Amino acid sequence: MIADRDLIHPLRTDESTGEPYLQLPAPYAHIVLTPQRLSDAAASVKHMNDPRVYMFITGPPLPYLEEHALAWIRTCTEESESALAQLCAGARFVDGCPVRVIRDISNSSIADAPLIGDCGFGRHGFGEMAKTRPVEAKQLEEANMARKTGDPGITWTIGGK
Structure with a gap:
């Protein structure tokens, strides 16, 4: 759990998981950005093997396998945790993005919200x-x-x- 919420504002903390998130303003308040989760691997594989997605990206292998997804998630998790730690330590600026996964909470809690995209910075x-x-x-x-x-x-x- 994050001790000082002012240090990570405008991020919030999900009370059930302790995970940071950023909620978009209305009319998109059903969209939140969270860190990557290992449980996102299956959805990532599905999305990255969809021709509507892979035809617009470069770099990831095709076919995109679970091992690729897990490696990517671990990399993103390290970057997110580092950025969040810097914010919690009082840094005014950070080089990473503590939240990057786009989730829809229309029909679920933040903890159970499905991955619908990624927007790393x-x-x-x-x-x-x-x-x-x-x-x-x-x-x-x-x-x-x-x-x-x-x-x-x-x-x-x-x-x-």
């Missing part, structure tokens, strides 16, 4: 440039990663690196 790695301009991409990534946490010049990305 992180520093941009300029990977889209790597094939055509690898030297420039590497320089941009290194410069972006070297910026101090909180620097307004950091380039961020949603859903990728």
Whole structure:
């Protein structure tokens, strides 16, 4: 359980699990963002093997297997826990995202809400440039990663690196 709620505002804490979450405002109050859960693996495999999803993403293997999902969840969990720990320690800025999984609580509690998407936030790695301009991409990534946490010049990305 998180001791000082002011340190993680606007995040809230689910009373039944102690898990942090961010609830969207109306008219989307039925949507919350939470950390990854190991129990999300089956839904992740289903979504990542759906052609309506995989045709728009690059990187994950196809077919996407449970072992891939579990590895991804562990990576995301480490990043989320680190960001949350920094917030709880009083950090004003953090490099990670403590909540990234999109869930619909229309018909369930937060603890039982199904995964319907993922929206991770992180520093941009300029990977889209790597094939055509690898030297420039590497320089941009290194410069972006070297910026101090909180620097307004950091380039961020949603859903990728």
